[in-house]
Amino acid sequence: MAVTRTLRYQREADPEWTEWLRRQPGCEAFWECLQCGTCSGACPLSIYMDFTPRRVIALVREGFYRDALSCQTIWLCASCYACAVHCPRGIRITDLMYTLKREAIRRKVHPKGLPTPVLAQEFYRMVQRRGRNSEFWLVLRMALKSDPWALVRLARSGWRLLRAGRLSMRTEQIRQADQLRTMFAAAREGR
Amino acid sequence: MALRRYLYYPGCSLRGTGVAYDESLRECFRQLGLELVELEDWNCCGATSYMAIDEGAACVLSARVLALAQQQAPGVDLVAPCSACYLVLRKTEDYISRYPEIRSRVEASLRKAGLPVQIGVQVRHPLEVLWEDVGPEAIRKRVQRHWRGGRVACYYGCQAVRPYGEVDRPIRPTRLDELMEAVNVPVVDYSLRTRCCGGSLTGTIHEVGLRLNYILLKEAVRRGAEAIVTMCPLCQFNLDVFQNEMERQTGEPFDLPVLYFTQVLGWCLGAELEKLGLRHLIAGRDLVERWFVKERPVEAYV
Structure with missing residues (x-):
């Protein structure tokens, strides 16, 4: 029987990445963490996560960024902020999760096959172009790009919504979409 | 006013x-x-x-x-x-x-x-406006219709009461409950009032999202609620749209109206029925009909 080591080697850690992360908005306080696990207890999704929020904090502050960026945890986080309001050390864990999501997408290491990052990206593109989100088209695009079989299930709820007068196929768009695009560009340049 | x-x-x-x-x-x-x-x-x-x-x-x-x-x-x-x-x-x-x-x-x-x-x-948030700028006492004085529905579970959801807001306390808020009581709508003590519905998870990781909402509905029923009152479009959507599917999966019947607090409040304040958007509700149609739509006088049935 093959025996495998379950812990990472210290040489795989990158303390500089931890330093970078600590400077990101909302991430300043993670060295305050007591590892008490209140966040994981408050989180309604921790039972589905590969690493609980407490373990994610332990990973990131030791610099094990590969695990922290490629885990499912950050894409299960629904941003309900239960962890943040319960944390006895005032760590804004939800904002830390957001930073990890952005970094995972930037490095393209997010888990493939999970529709959550696909939804975020499609949402981003749609609003980037039109300034508003059209629910019907967003869900359709997400399903086509991640799991077309989901359309069977979606059709059922779609039908119920349609009958209740809640399904709009109109494409929502703001009048000054160009103004918004100018703003995005200006924000990227910084000043 | x-x-x-x-x-x-x-x-x-x-x-x-x-x-x-x-x-x-x-x-x-x-x-x-x-x-x-x-x-x-x-x-x-x-x-x-x-x-x-x-x-x-x-x-x-x-x-x-x-x-x-x-x-x-x-x-x-x-x-x-x-x-x-x-x-x-x-x-x-x-x-x-x-x-x-x-x-x-x-x-x-x-x-x-x-x-x-x-x-x-x-x-x-509208709840904040109603609470602070009008106040439960002033709202109580303006009640026009007597609630004939059952007890409701007030569900605050997560983001409105979380760190950046001032709607109510982040843990165990009470304003929505108190507002319902002000218009004579009986509430149950709903312990999961700020537990997240999963937001868009019902659309992405469906089984997980469904389970979160199943827990919310089941607890509301266990506490004796006949309907849920919400204050967020995503909560309302998740709790309302998938009740059929939960019933198919668990064998437990669910048919609870999932209302917006503005629908209940509006009705009690004497709003026109057509303007409350009741036709857009999916689950619990029978109860919605019985609670909100004007009953015909007894003679009409004789």
Whole structure:
């Protein structure tokens, strides 16, 4: 029987990445963490996560960024902020999760096959172009790009919504979409 | 009552699946003499998706909404009924004041667009407005109809009461319950009142999202509630739309109306039925019919 080591080697850690992360908005306080696990207890999704929020904090502050960026945890986080309001050390864990999501997408290491990052990206593109989100088209695009079989299930709820007068196929768009695009560009340049 | 004016930022959901919230909110405010003026050319708040992709762009979206409010009606409060919009706008205000780097990006974008850079807009949730600007006592005095429905579970959801908001306490809030009691609607002690519904998870990791909502519904029933009262379009959607599917999967029958607090309040205040968006509800149609729609006099049946 093959025996495998379950812990990472210290040489795989990158303390500089931890330093970078600590400077990101909302991430300043993670060295305050007591590892008490209140966040994981408050989180309604921790039972589905590969690493609980407490373990994610332990990973990131030791610099094990590969695990922290490629885990499912950050894409299960629904941003309900239960962890943040319960944390006895005032760590804004939800904002830390957001930073990890952005970094995972930037490095393209997010888990493939999970529709959550696909939804975020499609949402981003749609609003980037039109300034508003059209629910019907967003869900359709997400399903086509991640799991077309989901359309069977979606059709059922779609039908119920349609009958209740809640399904709009109109494409929502703001009048000054160009103004918004100018703003995005200006924000990227910084000043 | 003096007419008070508010800017109104419906957000994308209230133009689609949350249309009942939009209709009933407008009617409820009208009943109380509160005027809502829709913000012109508002854009999406970015919800939870934008922060996951691009922090700068996420802040620009909210900043544009805030700057439009500043431009169109300075000094007037902005009402954001969707919990996601509400949280995102307030979080952006917090980020702008806390992080100079974000502030300079946002200000650069506003200057480029010719929008006001100095923003002092108060973002408020309708529950906050009703509680603080009208008050439960004043609302009690304006009750026109006697509630003939059953007991309800008040569900606050997560984002409206979380760190950036001032709607109520983040843990075990009570204002929605007290507002319901003010209009004689009996409430149950609902322990899961701020437990997250999963938001968009029902659309992405469906089984997980479904399970979260199953727990919420089951606990409401166990506590003796016959309906759930919500204050967020995503919560209402998740709890309302998938009851059939849960029933198929678990064999447990679910048929609970999932109402907006503005529908219940509006009805009690004497609003016209057609203006409360009741036709948009999916689950618990029979109860909705019995509770809200005017019963015919007994003679009609003889």
